[in-house]
Amino acid sequence: MDAKVGDWVVTPRIGKCVEINALWFNALSIMTGLAGQFGTRQQIEDYRQSALNVKNSFKHFWNESRQCLYDVIDGPEGDLHADDQRYDSRLRPNQLLAVSLPYSPLCERQCKAVVDICARELLTPFGLRSLATGEPDYAPYYQGTPRQRDAAYHQGTVWAWLIGPFIDAHYRVYGDSDQALSFLEPFRQHLNEACLGQISEIFDAEPPFIARGCFAQAWSVAEVLRVWCSLSALR
Numbered sequence: 001m002d003a004k005v006g007d008w009v010v011t012p013r014i015g016k017c018v019e020i021n022a023l024w025f026n027a028l029s030i031m032t033g034l035a036g037q038f039g040t041r042q043q044i045e046d047y048r049q050s051a052l053n054v055k056n057s058f059k060h061f062w063n064e065s066r067q068c069l070y071d072v073i074d075g076p077e078g079d080l081h082a083d084d085q086r087y088d089s090r091l092r093p094n095q096l097l098a099v100s101l102p103y104s105p106l107c108e109r110q111c112k113a114v115v116d117i118c119a120r121e122l123l124t125p126f127g128l129r130s131l132a133t134g135e136p137d138y139a140p141y142y143q144g145t146p147r148q149r150d151a152a153y154h155q156g157t158v159w160a161w162l163i164g165p166f167i168d169a170h171y172r173v174y175g176d177s178d179q180a181l182s183f184l185e186p187f188r189q190h191l192n193e194a195c196l197g198q199i200s201e202i203f204d205a206e207p208p209f210i211a212r213g214c215f216a217q218a219w220s221v222a223e224v225l226r227v228w229c230s231l232s233a234l235r
Helices: 018-038 041-061 093-101 108-121 146-152 159-174 178-180 186-190 218-232
Strands: 086-087 127-129
Touching: 018 041, 018 093, 041 218, 093 108, 093 127, 093 159, 108 159, 127 159, 159 178, 159 218, 178 218
Parallel strands: none
Antiparallel strands: none
16 A cells, blocks of 8 residues: 655554454464474464464454454544543455465454455455555546646555455455355356456456456466465365
């Protein structure tokens, strides 16, 4: 989320970001397993305890009222809570990494809640909105001047690569590979649209979800291929 116009950072996200902490917990959990194979008992315990500490702290990201995860906590913006800390409650897809990665700091109920709200509020035929409809500064279309486009880049614009983490998270919760793979079907038509045999970087957040940005984006293609290959092997 690096859009910047002059000195204006569109989405600064100062504080503790949900996906960074989800990635850190996943990394520590992986290292715990690797230490079990190649390390010492002390290294195993160190990584295990570090992962446990992160998991225990991760509970601060849980937004009980919305049944999802805060995007950023302990930052200068957002809603001020009784503990004098600020929490950014805007609904974004970054929280999906707390479900889609091999090791999740969430319980099953929380994982399902995250998947369900993202499916309901963020999912489109070609990926996920970067910000939910109705949130402050939501931008439905990626168009206009460079400044207007940069202002919309992470404020609603659909990112195709996010379909990968969403499908991983959906399969984790529901265990239905056919249903998970069905979310890729709209891309069949898209392969014959913006650029033959390719997948675009971004799309408008509202119908008809016009393709925008790079018309042959590597991470869009890679994520679609990754989840298609991994889930097709399970059928």
